[in-house]
Amino acid sequence: MADNFHNEPPIDFSRRQNRDRFKRSLEEARGQFDHGRRRGGEWLESVNPANFKEIVGRVRNAGTDQADAAIEKAARFFPKWRAAPAAERAKILVKAAGILREKRWELAALEVFEVGKGWREADADVIEAIDYLRYYAREMLHLAEPRQTQSLPSETNVYLYEPRGIAAIIAPWNFPLAILTGMTAAALVTGNCALMKPAEQSPMMAQRLLEILGEAGLPADACGLLHGGGELGAHLVRSPKIHLIAFTGSREVGLEILREAYTHRPGQEHVKRVVCEMGGKNAVIVDSDADLDEAVVHVIDSAFGYQGQKCSAASRLILVGEVHERLVTRLVEAVRSLKIGPPEDPRNAVGPLIEEAAKERVEQYIRLGKKEAQCVLEMAAPKQGYFVGPAIFTDVDPNSRIAQEEIFGPVLSIIRARDFDQALEIADRSSFALTGGVFSRSPAHIDKARKEFRVGNLYINRGITGAVVERQPFGGLKLSGIGSKAGGPDYLLQFLEPRTISENTLRHGFMPPEKLRK
């Protein structure tokens, strides 16, 4: 059942019937928008960032009382859930994957509106969620088998994994389905109870996920959903009854979570475990012998795909030697050819930023960039949503702020390097180390990058975003994160605690035959 893992294929948009179907799904999704009156403080509104007059939906915010009640409920249910066979839990995940697959069109369409993603990117998020469900289901089946450590005639020694308890899942809006699903599925399939706290900007996707998990047969008490902002998240993190926090988001919040989570509080009988993925300031090196036809296209996708709002996005482009002269004009002209506008219209390659604050932050960085470096591209953007046109800077000092701080927007800093060694050195000059890329046709340079370009995910002669579950387990080093990689073989271990059980089987010289020793 869950044993055969394969990645869910993306929608092939070269087929007209698929384009038509997606368009219909968008219309249907829009038909379900909330046209009611705004209803005050306890309601959380999901706004279409490409047109802030449209309310995609609204949900109720949870207060701390509700959060505590949800924790209590999960705590009561936990022993039961822990005792459920792993195969049963895995089966629920696989079932949920099937339901997600059936609903992939409507989910992707909703995502286009809720977070301003293009069609392909929205579909990619949905299939990644499907992949996590299936992959973690399969991985758990392997982990669930207790292992004999050594086989002795007088003793059994068993090594096994157990869940930790209650997991708080604090998820971002930029992959509103995939990351939330991945972290939640990992917690649940390993036997933990989960409390999801999705980003305020993408509550509707979380709402849909909860429904689907229920439909797949997940007991209601195993997984709760709490909507709210930073305070709600902080409350969960501080709760002495939470055992594990799975977080993906900004470095600032991540470090705060680590500090709070490791502070012991009255009534807390355990040390919390934090699984933490934080941002990136990812560099792509283009060597002097690179294939520029390839480099231009992949750099654009990596830097400006989803407006650069990915922790894996390229934000530093390091050009070796005179490749600068050959590449910059082509790159700038290629980006200038991109259309900016609502992503529901597939002619727009650049959509909106997620919210007003993001727009202001990015615009601020663009202003700063003009002081620190040379602005070679700035594009006008529509006013009706949170749009900011792509910006490219050249002659960027590798130590300047636009080359060091995570901007999380469509801004690319181009840095010159004398040679490949210097390019590697510049790439490494960051406290982040999530993804990185190299375009080169020199076998020696590629080898060197493999050894010395020390980032969590290194991509050679391809784009640096879009890691695929199992194929490219994903996660960063340095201040980009702790814990092991999502979609990889070690991920579930973080949600588990190992136990060792030894039994003396020798009683006055009498031993059961080997096959009865367990």
Add this chain to the structure above:
Amino acid sequence: MMNPGNTNVSSEKMTERVDSTEQAVQTLARSLYQKAAQHKPSLFEAKDLLGRMIDWSLEDESLRVALFRFVDVLPSLESSSEIGRHLEEYFARVDHALGGLVVLAQALHAGTLVAPVVRRNVVKLARRFIAEESGDHLISVVENLRNEPAAFTLDVVGEATVSDLEAAAMQQRYLDLLRRLVKTGESWPPVAQIDDSPQGNIPRVNLSVKLSSLCARFDPLDPNTEATVGERLRGLLREAARLQAAITVDMEQYAFKDLTLEIFRAVLEEEEFRERPHAAIALQAYLRDAETDVRELIRWARRLKRRIGVRLVKGAYWDSEIAWAKQKGWPIPVYLEKARTDASYERLSRLLLENHDFIDAAFGSHNLRSLAHAIVTAKMLGLPSHGYEIQMLYGMAEPVRQAIIQYGQRVRVYLPVGDLLPGMSYLIRRLMENTSNTSFLRQTYADRKDIASLIKPPAPARRSDDKVAASSNEQAGG
């Protein structure tokens, strides 16, 4: 396909006819082969760098990879020491006693041999496959071809188009070439074998166009692609109509196919282009969709009552198509088995020829068996030899071309033009194609396979080819 309602008698007749056709195909293929086999194509005979490269790459797979990768990177290398470093890096790891090359690399590295020599050699090599756009080279190549006599179609090679600016420049390049060639061509004496068809004179200047070169990013999802490319294509067609030149739309990767066909049809349906210019499109027999597409195109031409050219090729993106499909988890769009592609080619040849009242068929192949099949089929259908044409690539299979020209057919040479170095990716594709062990040219001239096996009818062995492509990740053979 046989009609299941046929009686025994008529299906016997059918078998007889198939047998006699097959016999004629074999006879023609054999006689063409005997002519062609007397000379080696320059590709396999060259005593210079090209010849050595081809020899090495036939010998050893790892060397072949190193060699092609080196040629691929070469245009971007600016200095001797860079060329030397890459030579060393690529060939040091090849498991092959390549004394000469290692010495060459070391010499380059030490600076005792200058890189321009290597570059010059590769440029020379490229010139066999690509005509230089600037200067007189292009005109002399074209005029030599017409003397053979062979017609030509130009293919502009260069960097990929990634911006609107580059797309506009590309369109301008196409227009300039059209005008230049048409003007030069005014002085060319007419040659009946290549300039006539049953419908009268055909354009002497024929331009092949890749639609992806006409926009910043050819993306079927982006409705802007259709609008932008359509507009630039209109510009080309308009000029071609005015100059009495012909436009052929090339076919690229599978992901572009549907949209390429749609744009081609949509623009030609417009009133302005209902009669002129001569327009053709390439279709690839290795695609599982090929027959559907050919039938649809024929239906469309009939409905429109407009003559359309179809260049039937086998397809040049085979490895890439398989790689891309596997990456995405999509069904593999091409036949995995070479014989199935060959069989598809013959089936589609017949289909195109049967519809000669609306279709100008062009058969792009170097495979004598495939070409003989098309020629014999045309004859059986009562088509005159100038009712269709044979197309071949410049720089390849010259003896095959000569044999076919001598047989009296109209041959058109697909001639890439452009800067030699940026044209390298084209060169790589051609080298890959012709040194792959399923290549007809390789089997004929390098492997010296016996004639009977080269011209036997394609017999696909693996019945489950379709299933394999749809469902499994098994390594594709062929």
